[in-house]
Amino acid sequence: MSARVTPAESPPLWLVAPFFLAAPAGLAAAGVIIAGANSDSFAGVNLPRNLAIVHALVVGWVTTTMMGATYQLIPAVLGGRLFSAWLVRLQFALHVCAVPVFVWAFYHWDLPLLEIGGMMVCGSLVLYLANAVLGLARGSRPGVTRWYVMAALSFLLATGGFGLLWVMAMRHALFPITFDRIAAHAHLGLLGWLGLTVMGVSYQLVPMFNVVRGTEPRFSRVALVVTVAALIAFAGVMLLAPPRPVRVVFAIGLAAGPILWGLDLLRLMHHRSRRNLDVQGRATYLSLTMLAVTIALGFTVLAMQVVSPERNNTHVVVAYAMAGVLGWMGTMLIGNTYKILPFLLWYHRYRPLVGRAPVPVTADIYNDRAATAVLASHAAGVAVLVLAALLENTWLLRASGGIFAAVAVAHLGTMLHMFLPKTSSRPMAPATRPLVAR
Amino acid sequence: MKPSVVAGILRHVYDPELGIDLVALGLVYGIDADDEHVAVRIAMTSAGCPMSDALLGSAEAALSYAFPGAAVEVMEATDPPWDPAMLDELARERMGMPPRTASGARRGPG
Amino acid sequence: MAQVELDNRGLMPPEPMVRILSALATLGDDDDLVALMDREPMLLYPELERRGFVWTFAEAGDGYVLTIRKASP
Numbered sequence: 001m002s003a004r005v006t007p008a009e010s011p012p013l014w015l016v017a018p019f020f021l022a023a024p025a026g027l028a029a030a031g032v033i034i035a036g037a038n039s040d041s042f043a044g045v046n047l048p049r050n051l052a053i054v055h056a057l058v059v060g061w062v063t064t065t066m067m068g069a070t071y072q073l074i075p076a077v078l079g080g081r082l083f084s085a086w087l088v089r090l091q092f093a094l095h096v097c098a099v100p101v102f103v104w105a106f107y108h109w110d111l112p113l114l115e116i117g118g119m120m121v122c123g124s125l126v127l128y129l130a131n132a133v134l135g136l137a138r139g140s141r142p143g144v145t146r147w148y149v150m151a152a153l154s155f156l157l158a159t160g161g162f163g164l165l166w167v168m169a170m171r172h173a174l175f176p177i178t179f180d181r182i183a184a185h186a187h188l189g190l191l192g193w194l195g196l197t198v199m200g201v202s203y204q205l206v207p208m209f210n211v212v213r214g215t216e217p218r219f220s221r222v223a224l225v226v227t228v229a230a231l232i233a234f235a236g237v238m239l240l241a242p243p244r245p246v247r248v249v250f251a252i253g254l255a256a257g258p259i260l261w262g263l264d265l266l267r268l269m270h271h272r273s274r275r276n277l278d279v280q281g282r283a284t285y286l287s288l289t290m291l292a293v294t295i296a297l298g299f300t301v302l303a304m305q306v307v308s309p310e311r312n313n314t315h316v317v318v319a320y321a322m323a324g325v326l327g328w329m330g331t332m333l334i335g336n337t338y339k340i341l342p343f344l345l346w347y348h349r350y351r352p353l354v355g356r357a358p359v360p361v362t363a364d365i366y367n368d369r370a371a372t373a374v375l376a377s378h379a380a381g382v383a384v385l386v387l388a389a390l391l392e393n394t395w396l397l398r399a400s401g402g403i404f405a406a407v408a409v410a411h412l413g414t415m416l417h418m419f420l421p422k423t424s425s426r427p428m429a430p431a432t433r434p435l436v437a438r
Numbered sequence: 439m440k441p442s443v444v445a446g447i448l449r450h451v452y453d454p455e456l457g458i459d460l461v462a463l464g465l466v467y468g469i470d471a472d473d474e475h476v477a478v479r480i481a482m483t484s485a486g487c488p489m490s491d492a493l494l495g496s497a498e499a500a501l502s503y504a505f506p507g508a509a510v511e512v513m514e515a516t517d518p519p520w521d522p523a524m525l526d527e528l529a530r531e532r533m534g535m536p537p538r539t540a541s542g543a544r545r546g547p548g
Numbered sequence: 549m550a551q552v553e554l555d556n557r558g559l560m561p562p563e564p565m566v567r568i569l570s571a572l573a574t575l576g577d578d579d580d581l582v583a584l585m586d587r588e589p590m591l592l593y594p595e596l597e598r599r600g601f602v603w604t605f606a607e608a609g610d611g612y613v614l615t616i617r618k619a620s621p
Contacts, residue, residue: 010492040566044595047562051591109561109591179594208457208484211533215520273522274456275534310600310618312573338454341487345455351492354451356498361457368607426452426459 010076013348015088019068020341021415022096026060027330028408029103034385034401042315042392046182050318052107057325058189059121060099061408065130065333066197067095070149073226074132075202078149079141081132091127098124111171118164125160129153144220151228155192158235159185184238190253192231194329197263199223202284202332206265209280209339210272217268219260227257242395244306251302255295258328262288278363279371283335286379290327291388297323319389326404327382334378334411338371341418358424365422370414378407411423439505444476447504451497456491458532460497462517464524467515476501476508479515520547550576554583565592572601572616581582581616587610 028052040047071088074080082088098120105114132153136146162185164176203220206212230253237246265288269281277285297320304313342362350359381403388396449461460466460480468479472528482490498512527537554571556564568583569592575581589607596603596616603616 030514040562043566043569044592046591046595047565048591049562110449111590173588177590177594179598182594211456211483211522212521213484273525273533273535276532305598309598312569312599347492351454351496352499354496355447355503359452361452361454426457427450 010347016068016072019064023061023064024408024412026056028405030056031401031405035398038395039394045314046319048109052103056103062329075213080135080340083131086129088204114167115171118167121265122160122164145200145204148196152196154232155188159189175369180241182237184235198332211274212268212272215271217264219264222258223257230254280335283331287332294323294328315389315392319386334375338366342366360422360424364425368416374411444469451500451511458529462526462529475510479513479514481520549578552581557584557586579619583614585614587613
């Protein structure tokens with residue numbers, strides 16, 4: 001069976017690249033705030049400083065990167081078509097204006113400004129969702145990844161909606177914000193939006209990049225169904241302040257999906273034909289390790305709450321959230337950035353020259369050693385941060401902030417380096433005709 | 439032109455992600471060439487690969503450039519599905535897989 | 549039963565919240581923590597609830613008074 005060559009579909013370089021280049025600013029901002037931490041940091045989860053750090057990371061770094069990645073993957077991998085390039089540009093402009101306002105308002109606990117910042121962020125999310133959903137609807141390849149992305153987009157809407165509602169409730173004293181409501185918002189965002197996107201996309205990309213044939217994932221559908229069901233039940237029940245034992249059931253449900261996904265990924269990686277690991281392969285293993293740490297810390301938080309609810313367990317909550325956002329998500333994002341951006345650059349700059357001139361391959365476009373150094377430094381930062389939180393050590397905490405700020409700069413540096421002209425490391429065809437003849 | 443000349447051109451078209459050429463990867467399923475006409479069938483390493491359009495387009499561009507007088511046709515082949523067993527020794531080495539002979543000897547009895 | 553008093557007027561966030569949370573760590577079962585405030589501490593409430601405290605918040609003069617005690621089991 002044969003099919004005719006179809007015209008290529010990859011979005012313009014300067015539609016997607018700005019998201020990747022702007023995102024490390026979120027990591028840098030979080031790093032700077034963490035570096036300036038004082039001994040109050042573990043007094044309460046809800047401290048303005050802690051909220052500013054989490055939102056700089058999640059909305060600034062992780063979500064911005066994921067927006068860029070999905071704008072690339074929807075046409076290139078999922079077979080969809082972006083609704084409008086101008087809508088993407090408008091959304092980017094709104095997003096980069098919204099995040100600093102949002103983080104600043106959290107840091108200074110300025111509720112009126114937080115409401116404005118929250119509305120701006122939600123505006124950016126709605127524009128993004130419109131483009132992504134319409135893009136997916138306009139023809140897409142069948143497959144489980146598409147359903148993961150659809151579910152993740154729905155949870156993104158729910159996360160943004162709840163978040164804005166909580167801010168407005170505080171600003172206008174509409175109803176009390178309980179810790180359970182904050183937990184619902186956080187898990188919808190962390191697992192629903194970020195987690196499902198990472199899970200779904202890696203089901204597609206990990207077998208592709210690592211050349212896995214003859215081994216199919218076992219739990220891709222089950223993990224999606226379990227996670228979606230657990231999240232809806234968890235968010236619904238947490239709004240109603242459930243008794244402690246009910247929470248244990250939902251916590252197990254929330255952990256089940258990522259665990260099944262992790263087992264699948266380990267199996268796929270074990271059966272890969274491409275034995276030489278590059279930065280993305282290393283990131284996959286690191287990310288799975290961090291996921292295991294996150295789940296262990298999550299159950300520790302739960303156990304502490306059930307056993308002695310009056311004890312301040314802020315430090316373990318901080319370790320749990322940071323292992324999830326910076327560890328599980330962050331390492332995966334760093335690894336995949338070194339796949340997506342070089343491919344985009346190859347596609348737009350070098351593919352038109354294939355056969356006519358020596359053309360670099362993606363491995364020539366980014367520096368795998370530098371990328372691995374960035375990844376390793378980031379993982380070290382996560383380890384120091386989690387340790388600092390568990391020991392409630394302010395000095396270690398500040399050190400981890402310094403590491404993240406440096407990682408953000410180095411990560412940006414390796415990305416900018418990709419844009420410099422590159423030469424091919426591969427031999428060129430013996431010239432059948434001189435190049436000048438054309 | 440001879441199929442071996444066509445294959446020689448495809449030996450310099452690389453999968454951008456793996457950095458290995460199409461012939462070494464075992465992706466070239468068929469070459470049909472005469473003086474006016476070059477038709478090749480190329481498989482993909484995975485179904486739904488985002489590289490597929492790029493890779494087939496690259497092969498077409500390289501062949502059109504090498505044989506300006508000929509009508510070039512590049513088709514995507516899906517049967518049989520590509521398998522890592524189709525990699526040649528050079529590709530296996532690049533991917534960090536053990537040489538075929540060595541792996542056979544290791545798995546053999548005794 | 550004792551009363552612990554805390555004047556948080558004129559302090560910028562998160563100072564009032566941090567001071568209250570550290571004062572709570574040493575609060576006895578029957579003690580009241582009475583804090584004078586410039587504004588309602590919205591971020592503090594979830595932390596109080598999580599640690600098993602109850603509170604009242606009332607206007608007093610040109611400021612507010614927040615009274616916190618352990619929830620009866």
